[in-house]
Amino acid sequence: MKKILNNRVKNKHKGFTLVELIVVLVILAILAAILVPTLLGYIQQARSKKDLRNAKALMDATQAAFVELYSVNGDVQAGHQLVPNDKSVLTSGQNKGKSNPNGDQDLSGTVFADEILKLVDFPKDKNGKYDKPYIFMVAAGSNATGTRMSQYDKFTLYYAMYMETKNSKPWYYYNGEWTTVNPTNKQMLFDKTDLNRVKDGPLKGKQLQYYVIVNKPNWSLMSGTFWNEIKKISD
Numbered sequence: 001m002k003k004i005l006n007n008r009v010k011n012k013h014k015g016f017t018l019v020e021l022i023v024v025l026v027i028l029a030i031l032a033a034i035l036v037p038t039l040l041g042y043i044q045q046a047r048s049k050k051d052l053r054n055a056k057a058l059m060d061a062t063q064a065a066f067v068e069l070y071s072v073n074g075d076v077q078a079g080h081q082l083v084p085n086d087k088s089v090l091t092s093g094q095n096k097g098k099s100n101p102n103g104d105q106d107l108s109g110t111v112f113a114d115e116i117l118k119l120v121d122f123p124k125d126k127n128g129k130y131d132k133p134y135i136f137m138v139a140a141g142s143n144a145t146g147t148r149m150s151q152y153d154k155f156t157l158y159y160a161m162y163m164e165t166k167n168s169k170p171w172y173y174y175n176g177e178w179t180t181v182n183p184t185n186k187q188m189l190f191d192k193t194d195l196n197r198v199k200d201g202p203l204k205g206k207q208l209q210y211y212v213i214v215n216k217p218n219w220s221l222m223s224g225t226f227w228n229e230i231k232k233i234s235d
Helices: 002-012 018-073 111-120 225-233
Strands: 135-141 157-163 171-174 177-179 194-198 208-215
Touching: 018 111, 018 135, 018 157, 018 171, 018 177, 111 208, 157 208, 194 208
Parallel strands: none
Antiparallel strands: 135 157, 135 208, 157 171, 171 177
């Protein structure tokens, strides 16, 4: 009887066998393979939603800035800059240094851009510069010579592109909605002879003029680098 009891005590303290440990590890690996991508997806969705909230807030702040600009520069003549800042020049090629025919402006680092970022209360780095976003640009009706856009169009935002960090998925605004699909690649088609004129959709016929508010990577809007790099990171 004593011997039987001793055997039972020994069996109580017996550990897992190698086979049992392998089975447990396999089960854990399977669970991780199922759960980790799901959890990462939830995290990515949460980040993307936060980015979208910031994009909308920045879009509203920029439109407010353009409305204020309209109150002081609403009678701007065609071919003149809506935002008084001479950064709308070509930066490469044989026309380097000449005015951009469409009047697109890279306003990153200007007082105008900083005032917009201040409205959204973006954080600053240790050097006093705004830490985010990585890229933000908008487009209103073109004020280039020869266009027939109304003064209202010239101060109304029809397009935006927002990228919070270098590794964030870009958000785009067009036709009154936000999406992660790059409209210049797929849906908002432009005329082949005029890349600033919308070919299809609710904005058909409108010629747009672009304003870069933040340009952390310093891609050149005027030389086309900006657009080529954005295509690489877009859906």
